[in-house]
Amino acid sequence: MIITIVGAGVMGLAIATELAERGVGIEVIDQAPGLGAHACSWYAGGMLSPWCEADMSEPPIVKFGQEAVSWWRKHISKVTERGSIVLAPSRDSAELNRFARRTQNHKSIDGNALAELEPDLAESFSKALYFADEAHINPRQALRDLSEKLLNHGIKIHYDTPLKDYVSKGKIINATGFNARIKLQDLRGVKGEALLLKTHEINITRPIRLMHPRFPVYIVPRGSGTYMIGATQIESEERSKITARSMVDLLNAAYTIHPAFGEAEVLEIGCDVRPAFPDNIPKLCWQGDTLHVNGLFRHGFLLAPACARMAADTILNPKHIPEFMDENYR
Amino acid sequence: MLDFYGKKLTSRLFLGTAQYPSPTILEDAVKTSGAQVVTVSLRRESGEAKSGQTFWNMISDLGVHVLPNTAGCHTVKEAVTTAHMAREVFGTKWLKLEVISDNDTLCPDVLSLVEAARILVEDDFEVFPYTTEDLSIAGRLLDAGCKVLMPWGAPIGTGLGLNNIYGLKTMRAHFADVPLIIDAGLGLPSHAAHAAELGFDSVLVNTAIAKAGNPVAMAKAFSIAIEAGVMARTADPMEPRDMANPSTPVLGMASFT
Numbered sequence: 116m117i118i119t120i121v122g123a124g125v126m127g128l129a130i131a132t133e134l135a136e137r138g139v140g141i142e143v144i145d146q147a148p149g150l151g152a153h154a155c156s157w158y159a160g161g162m163l164s165p166w167c168e169a170d171m172s173e174p175p176i177v178k179f180g181q182e183a184v185s186w187w188r189k190h191i192s193k194v195t196e197r198g199s200i201v202l203a204p205s206r207d208s209a210e211l212n213r214f215a216r217r218t219q220n221h222k223s224i225d226g227n228a229l230a231e232l233e234p235d236l237a238e239s240f241s242k243a244l245y246f247a248d249e250a251h252i253n254p255r256q257a258l259r260d261l262s263e264k265l266l267n268h269g270i271k272i273h274y275d276t277p278l279k280d281y282v283s284k285g286k287i288i289n290a291t292g293f294n295a296r297i298k299l300q301d302l303r304g305v306k307g308e309a310l311l312l313k314t315h316e317i318n319i320t321r322p323i324r325l326m327h328p329r330f331p332v333y334i335v336p337r338g339s340g341t342y343m344i345g346a347t348q349i350e351s352e353e354r355s356k357i358t359a360r361s362m363v364d365l366l367n368a369a370y371t372i373h374p375a376f377g378e379a380e381v382l383e384i385g386c387d388v389r390p391a392f393p394d395n396i397p398k399l400c401w402q403g404d405t406l407h408v409n410g411l412f413r414h415g416f417l418l419a420p421a422c423a424r425m426a427a428d429t430i431l432n433p434k435h436i437p438e439f440m441d442e443n444y445r
Numbered sequence: 446m447l448d449f450y451g452k453k454l455t456s457r458l459f460l461g462t463a464q465y466p467s468p469t470i471l472e473d474a475v476k477t478s479g480a481q482v483v484t485v486s487l488r489r490e491s492g493e494a495k496s497g498q499t500f501w502n503m504i505s506d507l508g509v510h511v512l513p514n515t516a517g518c519h520t521v522k523e524a525v526t527t528a529h530m531a532r533e534v535f536g537t538k539w540l541k542l543e544v545i546s547d548n549d550t551l552c553p554d555v556l557s558l559v560e561a562a563r564i565l566v567e568d569d570f571e572v573f574p575y576t577t578e579d580l581s582i583a584g585r586l587l588d589a590g591c592k593v594l595m596p597w598g599a600p601i602g603t604g605l606g607l608n609n610i611y612g613l614k615t616m617r618a619h620f621a622d623v624p625l626i627i628d629a630g631l632g633l634p635s636h637a638a639h640a641a642e643l644g645f646d647s648v649l650v651n652t653a654i655a656k657a658g659n660p661v662a663m664a665k666a667f668s669i670a671i672e673a674g675v676m677a678r679t680a681d682p683m684e685p686r687d688m689a690n691p692s693t694p695v696l697g698m699a700s701f702t
Contacts, residue, residue, distance in 0.1 A: 303468075393472070
């Protein structure tokens with residue numbers, strides 16, 4: 116049996132890894148010319164913060180997100196396990212109380228404790244939440260690492276290979292994100308915009324989430340003075356242009372976290388749409404011989420490990436997964 | 446029965462559609478609360494390319510009246526442009542007109558609001574202006590052709606409730622026959638009940654429901670509270686008084702001497 120995995124973003128590569136390790140024959144195809152910005156995974160933040168997600172996400176996201184750290188630790192070269200921090204500007208401190216109430220596994224810390232964790236932030240913030248068990252990764256490196264591991268298993272990713280030009284040899288797993296829209300009618304795109312900044316004036320070592328009235332803003336350190344600032348969340352399927360307003364929002368957030376970001380170099384402006392179902396929860400569903408795994412929304416790197424495990428389980432031995440499958444699964 | 450520009454409604458709760466955890470939860474909140482009107486803000490960016498169409502279709506599929514709004518507009522021109530896009534996207538003449546002056550309070554820019562309302566009414570829109578409790582501005586908006594007014598309870602997203610009860614009472618008394626909807630600033634169902642007790646026709650709620658831990662339950666709570674307020678008003682509430690007044694007769698009680 117050869118299983119074809121369509122889509123070499125984080126979901127496709129995680130499924131490929133999971134199946135390859137179980138000794139299943141697979142092929143991976145992707146219509147893009149290579150690893151890069153064609154997949155929305157490219158612009159992910161890479162936070163592995165299941166507990167923080169409880170603020171605005173449903174319980175399965177929190178539950179299955181907890182599988183992420185150990186899975187990534189096993190499969191890629193670097194997972195930074197230093198926790199994450201949630202901050203609010205003093206005018207929004209009520210938001211921090213709400214966040215604390217709605218989430219678990221955190222500690223309220225004062226300015227002194229914050230100074231020990233992130234000295235550069237203590238001047239501007241005197242109160243924060245610390246989620247010690249959370250972690251972060253560099254998504255681009257993670258995608259490269261998974262690709263390389265697959266090569267070690269003898270699996271090469273066939274780029275420039277659209278599904279329509281491909282003769283499948285058996286079951287197919289479709290992990291093409293928003294591109295599967297034509298097959299999955301209730302899939303929608305939610306636009307996200309992000310910036311990559313560089314500054315050596317400050318040193319932040321773990322993801323910082325800033326309470327923001329409209330969308331969760333975060334800064335994720337990528338090493339060597341680079342930081343990912345993301346991400347807007349707009350009900351739009353336009354995937355190529357960032358608006359001035361979004362840019363202002365993101366830069367304002369960065370500037371609020373530390374004024375030195377005002378002098379940072381803008382390395383990259385990223386924009387894409389994340390695939391989401393109406394309940395913003397991922398789904399596995401069968402269409403003929405194809406298993407769709409889609410709708411990871413803002414949680415690609417957080418939920419890919421659990422979804423990959425479920426996809427592998429169900430394709431080898433079909434079973435019902437209540438959290439991520441509809442009643443009418445095959 | 447409530448009548449807004451000829452549309453008859455039985456529910457007094459208008460729901461904003463932003464910031465819900467997911468479209469499914471929004472849908473459940475609308476259905477559970479029985480709300481018959483939802484507001485939707487249109488980003489001009491999405492309007493141009495119709496790239497927000499999927500989300501707008503979801504809103505349209507809710508089967509309730511859509512009241513597009515010009516949230517985030519700071520000038521007359523922006524608001525008018527957004528209004529035209531909204532009419533094209535949603536196929537309705539209804540428009541919730543917001544022209545914002547200041548980012549810290551999101552206070553309506555009432556002068557631009559009157560000007561934008563005048564332009565849009567002439568252009569055959571049915572305008573629901575987001576305004577303050579200022580009577581002269583309210584009068585100007587009615588002169589411009591608005592047939593509904595939406596005074597604020599408190600600044601958008603604050604959850605403070607009815608900030609100027611005197612002003613709102615005066616407004617209600619002054620414009621006794623104009624449908625008045627409290628828009629913005631409500632945080633709790635009791636605020637909505639209070640608005641209804643004061644005689645306001647409807648309330649519009651977004652953040653207090655969307656950002657509640659259980660938005661569906663909170664939507665229901667708001668709809669019940671408004672009905673309670675209306676029922677209380679029609680039941681002719683008692684007059685408050687300063688001195689205690691025993692509810693059972695004192696005379697004739699056994700005395701222990």
